[in-house]
Amino acid sequence: xxxxxQRKHTNAAGKAVKARYWTGRYKLAGDVRxxxxxxxxxxxxxxxxxxxxxxxxxxxxxxxxxxPVAQTKCLVRPLEKLIDEFIASKEQVGRxxxxxxxxxxxxFTLAKECGxxxxxxxxxxxxxxWRRRKKKSAKTLNExxxxxxxxxxxxxxxxxxxxxxxxxxxxxxxxxxxxxxRRALTLEEAxxxxxxxxxxRRLIYVxxxxxxxxxxxxxxxxxxxxxxxxxxxxLRVRAKFTKNRKDVFIPLIPQTAEVLRSVRPAxxxxxxxxxxxxxxxxxxxxxxxxKAAGIPVMDGNGRKFDLHALRTTCCTFLLAAGIPVRIVxxxxxxSDIRLTTKNYADMSRSPVRxxxxxxxxxxxxxxxxxxxxxxxxxxxxxxxSVANGVISPGNGKPAKPSMNVGDFADCHVVAxxxxxxxxxxxxxxxxxxx
Numbered sequence: 001x002x003x004x005x006q007r008k009h010t011n012a013a014g015k016a017v018k019a020r021y022w023t024g025r026y027k028l029a030g031d032v033r034x035x036x037x038x039x040x041x042x043x044x045x046x047x048x049x050x051x052x053x054x055x056x057x058x059x060x061x062x063x064x065x066x067x068p069v070a071q072t073k074c075l076v077r078p079l080e081k082l083i084d085e086f087i088a089s090k091e092q093v094g095r096x097x098x099x100x101x102x103x104x105x106x107x108f109t110l111a112k113e114c115g116x117x118x119x120x121x122x123x124x125x126x127x128x129x130w131r132r133r134k135k136k137s138a139k140t141l142n143e144x145x146x147x148x149x150x151x152x153x154x155x156x157x158x159x160x161x162x163x164x165x166x167x168x169x170x171x172x173x174x175x176x177x178x179x180x181x182r183r184a185l186t187l188e189e190a191x192x193x194x195x196x197x198x199x200x201r202r203l204i205y206v207x208x209x210x211x212x213x214x215x216x217x218x219x220x221x222x223x224x225x226x227x228x229x230x231x232x233x234x235l236r237v238r239a240k241f242t243k244n245r246k247d248v249f250i251p252l253i254p255q256t257a258e259v260l261r262s263v264r265p266a267x268x269x270x271x272x273x274x275x276x277x278x279x280x281x282x283x284x285x286x287x288x289x290x291k292a293a294g295i296p297v298m299d300g301n302g303r304k305f306d307l308h309a310l311r312t313t314c315c316t317f318l319l320a321a322g323i324p325v326r327i328v329x330x331x332x333x334x335s336d337i338r339l340t341t342k343n344y345a346d347m348s349r350s351p352v353r354x355x356x357x358x359x360x361x362x363x364x365x366x367x368x369x370x371x372x373x374x375x376x377x378x379x380x381x382x383x384x385s386v387a388n389g390v391i392s393p394g395n396g397k398p399a400k401p402s403m404n405v406g407d408f409a410d411c412h413v414v415a416x417x418x419x420x421x422x423x424x425x426x427x428x429x430x431x432x433x434x
Contacts, residue, residue, distance in 0.1 A: 002026035002055050004039065004047045022047035026055050028062070074159045075120045082119065083107045086154050094245065098216055106147045119155065122148070122165045131172075138172040145169060183303035184316035184346035185295070192293035201289060203263055204279055208310035210256040212332050215307065217241050219278045224270020226252075226260060233257035248333060279307070315344040 003026075007019040022041050027034040037054060041047040074082075087104045110116065114126045127148070131141055149166055156162045185193065190209060194202055207218050220241040227234055233252040239245050252260070265272075280286075286307055290297065298304055311332075318328045319341075329340045 001034065002051055004044060004051055024051035024054065026051065028055070028058060074155065074161055076118050079111050079116050079118055079121070080108070082155065083111065083151065086151050089154065089158075096241070096243070096245070103147055103150075106144050107151060110144060110148055119152075119161075119163060122152070122163065124166055124169050127166060127169060138174040142171045142174065145171060181303045182309040182312050182346075183299055183301075183305055184309065184313040185305065187317075189293065189295050190313065193289060193295060196292040197289045199263065200275075200277060201280075201285060203259065204275065205310060206256055206259050208307070209314055210253055211235070211250050212311050212314040213237070213250075214243075214311065215279045215281075219273075219275060221274040222270060223264060223268050223272050223274055226274065228252075228257055228261050228264070233260075242333070244333065244335065250331075283307075312344050312346055315340060316346040319345050 002024065004022045004024050006021075007023055008016050009019070011017050020042055022039050022044060024037045024039050024047065025034050026037075037051070039047040039050050041050060083104065086107075087100050090100050090103070110127075110130070114122075114130045116122050116126070127145070131144075134141060145166070152163045152166065194205055197205055204218060207213055207221075213221075217237045220238065221235065225236045225238065233254075233256075234249050235252060237248040237250070239247045242248055260274075283306065287297065290305065295305060315328060315332050318331060319325065323331075325337060325341060329337045332340055332344060334340045334344070
């Protein structure tokens with residue numbers, strides 16, 4: 001069923017008036033209800049022709065010959081608008097602001113630098129060419145690939161339009177391809193950093209070193225989130241600012257609690273930020289403090305120290321103190337224990353040399369072996385005693401005298417072997433010749 005009609009409405013005078021534009025109404029086989037579509041035509045014949053084309057397009061789409069109209073429009077829709085819609089959908093389900101901001105930045109960067117204006121422009125060759133030009137770490141490049149794949153998966157779920165243009169692109173192997181490796185501070189370096197830092201930045205370093213908080217988590221702290229007057233001081237990080245979207249309660253060591261008490265303004269309300277200036281994103285302030293403390297940005301092995309490395313330092317010190325790995329994982333709030341042991345543990349700070357002493361019993365020699373180690377066997381020592389210990393086999397032939405034994409390296413072993421009578425025949429033990 002298909003036909004066109006003009007809608008009617010009543011004007012201010014109470015008279016029925018027809019609309020100027022025609023509307024189409026149709027229902028295909030299997031439909032329960034009819035559909036209406038605005039044709040935006042004033043001529044009836046043109047409206048009928050346009051409706052016929054729409055109906056044919058829908059029939060072809062149902063037969064699988066062409067894409068449906070909605071999907072066709074989606075393919076030519078500006079990619080920027082689809083990205084905005086995708087990011088808005090993530091915000092609606094409660095994804096963190098940091099996540100959506102970084103994701104949007106990566107998608108817009110790809111669209112601009114790869115020359116993608118619509119979904120139809122996305123293909124593997126253009127992405128691979130872009131990836132070859134970039135000098136970013138393998139981990140970062142994989143995150144770009146993961147971001148655009150999430151967008152395409154969302155388009156498939158939202159519009160029923162599966163796009164497999166990037167399915168053939170493989171993720172890069174991240175092992176050994178990091179642009180830099182973070183290192184942990186030594187105890188002396190951490191102490192010097194706290195000594196030279198001004199009060200506002202010293203508080204940031206103290207929080208990061210003693211709690212392992214991330215940058216955004218520290219910036220989100222309010223005085224109402226910190227309990228310093230109870231028997232066990234603690235701070236709370238609200239779910240809005242944590243990675244796992246859960247409230248986190250972190251105990252405070254006495255030294256950190258004392259530092260917070262010393263900087264807490266008298267009569268401050270709970271909504272005031274603990275760090276009024278936030279956590280600086282530029283590296284200049286940290287670099288000044290590092291220079292004053294004599295801490296290099298890069299060590300001799302090319303490992304870097306930055307603000308996030310304070311979190312690495314916290315994890316490394318906990319592990320070095322013998323705290324069970326599972327508890328350290330809980331303190332660091334890692335979803336996977338491999339993050340704790342692999343990414344956040346600076347093994348250069350671990351007591352590897354001292355731990356190697358546990359292998360000493362494996363190579364400890366018996367006392368008798370120690371006494372004879374490093375000395376050559378001669379006729380006057382063990383070989384002679386072996387010769388004297390040779391027993392005649394009882395077949396009427398005497399054993400060979402000791403002077404014919406020579407420097408036989410294994411004679412001590414033979415002498416101690418229970419199979420000695422069977423090994424030494426009447427002709428004697430064959431010695432090595434000089």
